[in-house]
Amino acid sequence: MEIQSVKMAFFSPTGTSKAIIQAVAQGINHDKVELIDLTRPDIRKQALKTTENELLIVAVPVYAGRVPGLLMGWLQSLEANNTPCVCIAVYGNREYDDALLELKESLEKQGCKPVAGAAYIGEHSFSAEDTPIAVARPDENDLKHAEAFGVKIREKLDSLASVGEIPGLEVPGNRPYKAMGGKISTDFIEVSDACTQCGICEDLCPVNAIDYANDIMVDQDLCIRCCACIKGCPEGARSMKASQVKDVAKWLCDNCKAPKEPVNFL
Ligand SMILES: Cc1cc2nc3c(=O)[nH]c(=O)nc-3n(C[C@H](O)[C@H](O)[C@H](O)COP(=O)(O)O)c2cc1C
Structure with a gap:
């Protein structure tokens, strides 16, 4: 399948989702790559249109087991015309719950055809010196893994004659998606x-x-x-x-110590 350009969209306040998507792009090794940094409010206001000759990769952090709510507006404004896509969830070593499924289904709804999905681990946003959680992830091995994932995506695309040949993609997650729960105080x-x-x-x-x-x-x-x-x-x-956030950080530090491993779905 001929891909004319790769569009990489990411939301990444603390940089881990960006590091992962960049490593994946390195593995895909296409000479035409466009970055769409959804961390910037002005970029989230710009609706994106994509064609079936492009590859759209979207990477988001997991917030409370879901896709960050503030991305829904941008996702719903996406006009994808049979665009092959890759869905990536980056999480802080607790769980990614329904975030990858939600991302995949949101992109499908807009006209994307998911080719691959992945979950990677990033240092938890709430990690601090006294409450370390997945410190310095993604590490070298994670980035190598993400680059190898990019190579596999390229191989899969090369093996398909057209978008119509992309088989259905299964990723973990449940419906209805995890409830957001009570909003914890932002005074932290x-x-x-x-x-x-x-x-x-x-x-x-x-x-x-x-x-x-x-x-x-x-x-x-x-x-x-x-x-x-x-x-x-x-x-x-x-x-x-x-604060309530610090209490959550302490809980995560005590209960999410065992390092998790990245997973790919192709
Ligand atoms: C509000 C909030 C909720 C989060 N919820 C989860 C979660 O449910 N599971 C998890 O493992 N990590 C969770 N995290 C951690 C982030 O998913 C993780 O640190 C990610 O690597 C951050 O991505 P970024 O560096 O691209 O901002 C949460 C972080 C924040 C700020």
Whole structure:
């Protein structure tokens, strides 16, 4: 099957989903690749149209066992015309639950034809020095695995004569998808005197929840607890204070220690 270009769409506040999708793209080794960074609010407003001669790869972090809710608008605006797609869920070593199935079915609904799916492990957004969770994942082995997955995708596409030949893809997950549960408080960030008001956190925030006039203020209604501002602060001025989120981090640290392995579905 002739693929004219590869479109890589990802949402990645703390960079692990981006690292995985880039390794997959390296394995696919196509000379025409376009990055669509859905972490940026302006990019999520742009509807995407794709054809059957393109390959769409979408990578998202798992939030509460699901696709992050703020991506639904973009996903529903996608106009895919029989576009082969690859679905990737990146999770913080607890579980990916129904996220991969939800991503696959959301893309199918818009006209995509899933060729492959995968779940990879990334350092948990809530990981901190005193509550380490899947620290430094994806590691070298994860990235090698993701690159090899890209090679397998290319081989599968090469073995098919047309989009019509893509067989149905099964991925784990249940319907109805996992209930979102009660929203835990977003009042969990502490800012120390080390903050220089440099504004980097404002640019990293995927939902514009940080005040442009005062980096210390976080709009609690907008915050999605992604931790991009904590992990991306060059001064280490932002951290998690005692809070519901910190309690979750402690639980994850105690209960999700055994490193999980990536899985591919082809
Ligand atoms: C609000 C929220 C909910 C999360 N829920 C889960 C989950 O259900 N299971 C899991 O293993 N990891 C969960 N994580 C961790 C992320 O999926 C994981 O850290 C991922 O690698 C982050 O991707 P990114 O680096 O691209 O932002 C959650 C993270 C956040 C911020």
